[in-house]
Amino acid sequence: MISIGFKRFVVPFAMSVAATGSLVIFFASNIAMIGVVLTLAGIGLGWTMPGFYSRVSKLSPPATVNLALSLVVSSQGIGSFLQPYILTGILKLTHQYVGRFSYGIIGFGILIITFLALFMSIPKHAEQAK
Numbered sequence: 001m002i003s004i005g006f007k008r009f010v011v012p013f014a015m016s017v018a019a020t021g022s023l024v025i026f027f028a029s030n031i032a033m034i035g036v037v038l039t040l041a042g043i044g045l046g047w048t049m050p051g052f053y054s055r056v057s058k059l060s061p062p063a064t065v066n067l068a069l070s071l072v073v074s075s076q077g078i079g080s081f082l083q084p085y086i087l088t089g090i091l092k093l094t095h096q097y098v099g100r101f102s103y104g105i106i107g108f109g110i111l112i113i114t115f116l117a118l119f120m121s122i123p124k125h126a127e128q129a130k
Contacts (some may be wrong), residue, residue: 001013001045008045008121009118009121010051011047011048011051011052011055011117011121012114012117013047013119013122014044014045014046014047014048014051015044015048015110015113015114015117016044016111016114017040017041017043017044017047018040018041018042018043018044018045018048018110019044019107019108019111019114020040020041020042020044020107021037021039021040021042021043021107021109022037022040022041022103022106022107022110023103023104023107023108024037024040025037025038025041025100025103025107025114026100026101026103026104026107028100029094044119052072053069053072056068056069056072057069085106087102087106090105091105096119
């Protein structure tokens with residue numbers, strides 16, 4: 001059973017697992033290592049998404065939960081569409097055409113979002129007093 005205090009950190013923890021997997025691909029030296037860290041990244045993302053949906057549901061007023069979740073799913077679809085174009089632009093700007101470099105960029109991006117999620121998960125002083 002997960003304690004109440006740890007529940008708020010499940011999403012940042014899962015995102016850090018995904019970020020670690022993506023960043024290690026950048027340094028991977030053989031195909032077996034790539035397979036292991038891709039599995040690690042997949043497990044992290046598999047933990048992240050249900051926790052994220054749950055968090056959105058809890059933070060939204062009951063009357064707008066469906067709207068909030070539909071906006072999240074729509075944003076993910078738009079992000080999935082735009083990601084290859086943005087990543088290609090970054091790769092062209094940096095003159096890097098190795099596939100591993102793109103995983104480094106993705107891992108670094110997930111790491112930044114992880115720190116934002118961690119910062120948002122820390123309770124504020126008013127909430128701690130309750």
